Amino acid sequence: MTSPVEDVEVVAARRPQPRRGVSLRDAGPPIALVVIFLVFSALSSDFRTIGNVQNIMDTAAVLAVVTCGITFVLMMGSIDLSAPGIMGASAIAVALLVANNRNDNDLGLIGILVAVLLAAALGCLSGLALVLLKVPSFMTTLGVSAVGLGVATLMFAGVQPNISDAMLKGWAVERFLGFAYLTWIAVGCVLLGYLVQRYSRLGRYAFAIGGAEEVLALSGVKVAPYKVAVFTLAGAFYGLAGVMVTSQLSAGLVQAGKGYDFAAITAAVVGGTLLTGGRGGILHSAVGVLLITALTNGLVQVGVSPYWQGGVQGLIVVAAVAAAVVPQRRRNQVTK
Amino acid sequence: MSTPVLATPAADPAVVSGGPTVGQRLTSFMPLIALVALLAALTIADPDFLTQRSLTAAVRTSAPLVVLAAGATLVVLCGGIDLSIAALCSLSTVFFAMWLPDLGGLTALAVVVAAGAIGAVQGLAHVLLRIPSFIVTLGGLSIFSSVALVISDAGPIRVVDRDATKWLTLYVGGVVPMAFFVAVLVVAAIALVLRLTPVQSWITATGFSESAARLAGTPVDRVKVAAFTVSGACAGLAAVMLVSRNFSGSPTMADNLLLPAVAAIVVGGTAITGGHGSIWRSLVGALVITLLRVGLPIVGVPSAWEQILYGAIIVAAVALTLDRSKVLIIK
Numbered sequence: 001m002t003s004p005v006e007d008v009e010v011v012a013a014r015r016p017q018p019r020r021g022v023s024l025r026d027a028g029p030p031i032a033l034v035v036i037f038l039v040f041s042a043l044s045s046d047f048r049t050i051g052n053v054q055n056i057m058d059t060a061a062v063l064a065v066v067t068c069g070i071t072f073v074l075m076m077g078s079i080d081l082s083a084p085g086i087m088g089a090s091a092i093a094v095a096l097l098v099a100n101n102r103n104d105n106d107l108g109l110i111g112i113l114v115a116v117l118l119a120a121a122l123g124c125l126s127g128l129a130l131v132l133l134k135v136p137s138f139m140t141t142l143g144v145s146a147v148g149l150g151v152a153t154l155m156f157a158g159v160q161p162n163i164s165d166a167m168l169k170g171w172a173v174e175r176f177l178g179f180a181y182l183t184w185i186a187v188g189c190v191l192l193g194y195l196v197q198r199y200s201r202l203g204r205y206a207f208a209i210g211g212a213e214e215v216l217a218l219s220g221v222k223v224a225p226y227k228v229a230v231f232t233l234a235g236a237f238y239g240l241a242g243v244m245v246t247s248q249l250s251a252g253l254v255q256a257g258k259g260y261d262f263a264a265i266t267a268a269v270v271g272g273t274l275l276t277g278g279r280g281g282i283l284h285s286a287v288g289v290l291l292i293t294a295l296t297n298g299l300v301q302v303g304v305s306p307y308w309q310g311g312v313q314g315l316i317v318v319a320a321v322a323a324a325v326v327p328q329r330r331r332n333q334v335t336k
Numbered sequence: 337m338s339t340p341v342l343a344t345p346a347a348d349p350a351v352v353s354g355g356p357t358v359g360q361r362l363t364s365f366m367p368l369i370a371l372v373a374l375l376a377a378l379t380i381a382d383p384d385f386l387t388q389r390s391l392t393a394a395v396r397t398s399a400p401l402v403v404l405a406a407g408a409t410l411v412v413l414c415g416g417i418d419l420s421i422a423a424l425c426s427l428s429t430v431f432f433a434m435w436l437p438d439l440g441g442l443t444a445l446a447v448v449v450a451a452g453a454i455g456a457v458q459g460l461a462h463v464l465l466r467i468p469s470f471i472v473t474l475g476g477l478s479i480f481s482s483v484a485l486v487i488s489d490a491g492p493i494r495v496v497d498r499d500a501t502k503w504l505t506l507y508v509g510g511v512v513p514m515a516f517f518v519a520v521l522v523v524a525a526i527a528l529v530l531r532l533t534p535v536q537s538w539i540t541a542t543g544f545s546e547s548a549a550r551l552a553g554t555p556v557d558r559v560k561v562a563a564f565t566v567s568g569a570c571a572g573l574a575a576v577m578l579v580s581r582n583f584s585g586s587p588t589m590a591d592n593l594l595l596p597a598v599a600a601i602v603v604g605g606t607a608i609t610g611g612h613g614s615i616w617r618s619l620v621g622a623l624v625i626t627l628l629r630v631g632l633p634i635v636g637v638p639s640a641w642e643q644i645l646y647g648a649i650i651v652a653a654v655a656l657t658l659d660r661s662k663v664l665i666i667k
Contacts (some may be wrong), residue, residue: 079470085647133655138417138470139608143647150643176429222457262478265471275471307490311482322465 029287031270047301057179060293061186062244066264068193069237071285072230074268077277078137083127083238085148087257090119092155095252098165115139116239122148123235127228152254157210161252171247182244193282206230210277262297266294266313269320366606367620374627382634398626399515400574402619405600406523407570409618410563412601415543415610416469420476421571425590427484428575433493433585447571455568459561484587492586501580515577523619543610595646600625602653
């Protein structure tokens, strides 16, 4: 709130004050990223090598793609726990559709496309259950995750499909400008996500739905189709991530997406996306992904057991959400 | 789950004045009907199913699920959700296996107390930091799994001293497995405490309308913390039951019980929006889920369909029991 004295002196100071807070929120995660890099560089000589930076970027690739998808859902104020199931289904599907040891399929790029479409269909399913049955998204996506895992187990049929497709295998190994192809795919996804978020009606409405759905609905926008579309888009991103995991492992695994749902939520929340929706975005989440990956990498480099990874993420997400809630404690009387 | 709640109660005099309609009565008995129908279907598919031996085996497997679902039901009745029960249960199996050599007969009690304390911490985090319950417990899930992995070195720990859990493998009257008997006893004890104290109305009030309950002087925060504590303690007890069956503690032993437990709660008819439901319903729900689990192979359905079925059941049951008057916008 501007005081009357300021009003008289500077007319331009009448801009709404909260902007200052927002800009601090936007600057926080990148600053934290730099701090983490500096701290671990000081602690570990292995951390501050070019090779390790490449390593961090390559490790972050899959998480970045998953986070692209989940960010749109979080922007709407919904939540998505379906990544493990959808990634599992698409990982097995793509392994069975490209050249592999289980059947004679050799569809190449078309196989990848089919797997991504299957994932998008599963995402669409959770969106439809949300808007048609009016079931809260954390329940629909928990259900769809189970369905995805079931579909994956059915296709898995007890024999692990190992891929022999040279192109898909190459994605994880071959490098361009020092980074694996997968990393460039992730960069492409972040760019695509940013363009959708910034310039398409879908992205703008996703923001608006998270900010004030009532207002959007009252101004005549049919919200439901956009919600379904957002979940479908998120599903497609998870599907691509499942394909990427298959490329890394050279085999299709049902558990391809285990833990990615929570890691992606952590990354998005740390990057500055609010779980209540309406704030944040793809670029915020991308910073969050780098932050989480650098932290995990750094902790391992200084000798912390890799099993702590999930625990650290859990603490971070609780702390980040608690910190984000502090400014609106009063308003937020009811917490479910 | 932060769902916008109506500031004023929805004006719906028809519901207030008239009793439940025939349709509503029927839906409230749905879990029991489903249970009987499943039993009948399985008996038709395999006449040997309705024998004492296979029924005893079925209720024996259901015991940990009943306890897990019963505890988490309290949290759901308050309008929250506890996604950490399965991970906490896994962690507790590790605790049990590690503490048994030192504590001997007291281990079971110690594990239940420790799990209850961990549950209380989650409840406090939810209430004091004002974080939605599903994000607290999702964080808890991740933390408990990783703690279990670290302290157990990511492998199962064998339980050599089998006398400590022998009592759970006995049979009451030669028929009812002790584990199931204990599970029903826990459900009855919780139900009795709820019935005889004001806690029942506190929980219902909190679940139906938290702000109204707060204004009416209900100790909402304490009720929620208590619900999380009981949920944690139940996860600990379920862990003791699992160890008595598997003779080992493992950091991932109970992880696949999360979906069945959530499914048991919603199939029982407890509304995910809070307020409506009961702990007995979850007992019936857990039996339905267990029958499905043991029944699918009998009918000849591959077990991969089990997961798909859980997913479909959860979404369908939540859609049926959801209190739509309370939620304006579904997030």
